[in-house]
Amino acid sequence: MTNSAMQQLYQQIILDHAKSRHGASPDELPPLAEAAAAADARGLHLTESHQVNTTCGDEVTVRMGVRADPDRADGDADGDAVIDELVWRGDGCSISMASASVLSDSVRGTTVAESRALLDTFREMLRSRGTIEPDEEVLGDAAAFGGVSRYPARVKCAMLAWVAFEAALLGP
Amino acid sequence: MTSSVPPSPRANARPLTDEEVDRIRNDFPILAQQVNGHPLNYLDSGATSQNPLSVMEAEQEFYEQRNAAVHRGAHTLAFGATETFEAARTTVAAFIGARDDEVVWTSNATEAVNLVAYSFSNASLGLGGAAARRFRLGAGDEIVVTEMEHHANLIPWQQLALRTGATLRFIPVLDDGTLDLAAAAGVVGPRTRVLAFTHASNVVGTVNPVDELVALARSVGALVLLDACQSVPHMPVDVAALDVDFAVFSGHKMLGPTGIGVLFGKYELLADMPPFLTGGSMITTVDMHTAEFLAPPQRFEAGTQRISQAIALAAAVDYLTETGMERIAAREAELGQRLVTGLTDIPGVRLLGPPLGVERIGLASFDLAGVHAHDVGQYLDEAGIAVRIGHHCAQPLHRRLGVTASTRASTYLYTTTDEVDQFLATLREVAPFFGVHS
Numbered sequence: 104m105t106n107s108a109m110q111q112l113y114q115q116i117i118l119d120h121a122k123s124r125h126g127a128s129p130d131e132l133p134p135l136a137e138a139a140a141a142a143d144a145r146g147l148h149l150t151e152s153h154q155v156n157t158t159c160g161d162e163v164t165v166r167m168g169v170r171a172d173p174d175r176a177d178g179d180a181d182g183d184a185v186i187d188e189l190v191w192r193g194d195g196c197s198i199s200m201a202s203a204s205v206l207s208d209s210v211r212g213t214t215v216a217e218s219r220a221l222l223d224t225f226r227e228m229l230r231s232r233g234t235i236e237p238d239e240e241v242l243g244d245a246a247a248f249g250g251v252s253r254y255p256a257r258v259k260c261a262m263l264a265w266v267a268f269e270a271a272l273l274g275p
Numbered sequence: 276m277t278s279s280v281p282p283s284p285r286a287n288a289r290p291l292t293d294e295e296v297d298r299i300r301n302d303f304p305i306l307a308q309q310v311n312g313h314p315l316n317y318l319d320s321g322a323t324s325q326n327p328l329s330v331m332e333a334e335q336e337f338y339e340q341r342n343a344a345v346h347r348g349a350h351t352l353a354f355g356a357t358e359t360f361e362a363a364r365t366t367v368a369a370f371i372g373a374r375d376d377e378v379v380w381t382s383n384a385t386e387a388v389n390l391v392a393y394s395f396s397n398a399s400l401g402l403g404g405a406a407a408r409r410f411r412l413g414a415g416d417e418i419v420v421t422e423m424e425h426h427a428n429l430i431p432w433q434q435l436a437l438r439t440g441a442t443l444r445f446i447p448v449l450d451d452g453t454l455d456l457a458a459a460a461g462v463v464g465p466r467t468r469v470l471a472f473t474h475a476s477n478v479v480g481t482v483n484p485v486d487e488l489v490a491l492a493r494s495v496g497a498l499v500l501l502d503a504c505q506s507v508p509h510m511p512v513d514v515a516a517l518d519v520d521f522a523v524f525s526g527h528k529m530l531g532p533t534g535i536g537v538l539f540g541k542y543e544l545l546a547d548m549p550p551f552l553t554g555g556s557m558i559t560t561v562d563m564h565t566a567e568f569l570a571p572p573q574r575f576e577a578g579t580q581r582i583s584q585a586i587a588l589a590a591a592v593d594y595l596t597e598t599g600m601e602r603i604a605a606r607e608a609e610l611g612q613r614l615v616t617g618l619t620d621i622p623g624v625r626l627l628g629p630p631l632g633v634e635r636i637g638l639a640s641f642d643l644a645g646v647h648a649h650d651v652g653q654y655l656d657e658a659g660i661a662v663r664i665g666h667h668c669a670q671p672l673h674r675r676l677g678v679t680a681s682t683r684a685s686t687y688l689y690t691t692t693d694e695v696d697q698f699l700a701t702l703r704e705v706a707p708f709f710g711v712h713s
Contacts, residue, residue, distance in 0.1 A: 196649035
């Protein structure tokens with residue numbers, strides 16, 4: 104068979120991220136309360152979300168430490184907080200795992216407002232059914248998921264970790 | 276490849292030939308289409324089967340010629356509709372060796388299991404009076420299922436246990452995807468009131484020893500419910516000969532439409548069971564505080580029924596009967612073994628379920644090392660091959676086998692050997708594509 108369609112979907116960047124899984128914890132994450140106390144001592148607010156794709160059972164937990172940055176408190180205090188730490192753990196297809204890996208690379212060190220803007224752009228591209236040409240300048244490695252938008256059944260896979268991230272941002 | 280396939284364990288009938296399968300395919304217009312530029316290779320009949328023209332025509336003919344409410348109204352059309360509806364029941368009852376009044380229409384097999392569980396639940400609340408006492412469950416009673424159940428034959432029992440205080444226990448599964456029958460004797464005991472198990476596994480394809488399990492249940496006086504969703508469509512099933520108390524199956528897995536399922540129950544049990552759904556069409560006399568119920572099966576068929584679906588299901592049964600269930604079973608057993616032979620020959624594939632030569636229905640699930648099932652399914656779909664990926668509504672079984680998801684290819688009477696071979700050949704490309712080298 105011709106593999107061009109498959110190569111469009113599974114770009115090398117995706118296959119590489121699916122293998123290397125940046126930011127993934129090799130072990131079970133320590134209990135949240137325990138980790139939160141330790142993070143607190145480092146001046147971080149710890150928050151997490153666990154998401155499951157019920158279609159296939161893929162799952163991912165995103166846990167992150169957010170630091171309120173006094174130097175950048177020039178407006179929306181929440182928006183200026185910095186995502187200082189992010190660790191995830193999951194099990195799933197190459198697209199969901201690669202997407203979690205890219206999320207980790209993309210949002211660590213950015214402000215909450217910047218990461219929200221990236222999330223919106225990423226989601227808009229994925230929902231476009233191939234009509235939006237991804238902007239690599241903005242999306243970086245996340246642009247590699249442009250092919251996924253032509254496969255509506257796989258959009259959930261690509262969004263899984265990002266939805267967890269979004270829920271964690273709203274977290275307790 | 277054919278030469279390496281051993282004789283089918285179900286070799287008592289002549290399997291459908293490739294030529295016959297080619298002719299059968301003419302009755303299934305949906306199969307003659309291109310998907311992603313390739314001929315559709317539909318290997319997901321375990322999830323839902325396709326409908327032959329005769330089934331769709333039966334449904335259309337009903338709406339064009341006979342549509343009316345059944346079991347009410349005295350006009351000619353209503354009488355004709357009722358007759359056709361009840362004839363459908365007779366057809367389905369005969370197909371499984373049951374009496375007409377032992378066949379209850381449901382929406383699907385899931386509802387059929389829930390019907391039994393909720394009837395027992397109602398009996399446990401005292402409904403149904405003294406006659407229903409035998410169905411009462413409470414603390415100290417046990418419900419036994421197996422570790423290979425579809426969620427449809429697990430969760431209704433979990434919930435029944437939670438409502439009644441009964442305990443849910445299970446017969447474990449061995450590494451090869453068969454039941455641990457030695458352990459079963461320790462699980463099923465004097466406290467066991469219900470034993471519910473699948474006839475054939477929708478994941479590993481195992482055909483369970485019904486006789487042995489029924490004997491075990493009988494020895495302790497437990498009721499038996501058989502999940503026949505993967506057996507009735509694919510092999511001859513005689514519920515009377517199997518001596519099960521209840522059996523459930525779905526129309527859409529046996530060439531019929533969606534929205535119709537069947538509960539078989541021994542009449543003497545149904546007659547003592549309180550209803551699950553209540554309302555119109557299931558009563559004799561009603562006053563503002565009480566109601567008397569009809570005899571089975573109507574007692575369990577509240578509200579307007581799935582009339583056209585039942586009639587279409589009967590057309591599906593006719594199609595299966597004319598083709599010959601023994602011959603279908605023999606054909607699918609061959610395809611099942613062909614799948615096993617091919618899968619075990621592919622580097623990195625771990626077959627779930629019994630090995631080559633052990634009886635299985637015409638399906639096989641597997642794990643491909645280093646490639647998630649969703650990615651396997653995507654690659655196959657690009658080649659026009661439709662398979663099931665995920666946990667197939669059997670999370671505990673997948674957990675037991677040490678995987679979270681698997682890929683399943685499932686066949687039916689319209690599956691060609693070429694399709695099985697094309698699937699196997701395409702599957703070989705998957706690991707290299709994803710850069711996985713075994």
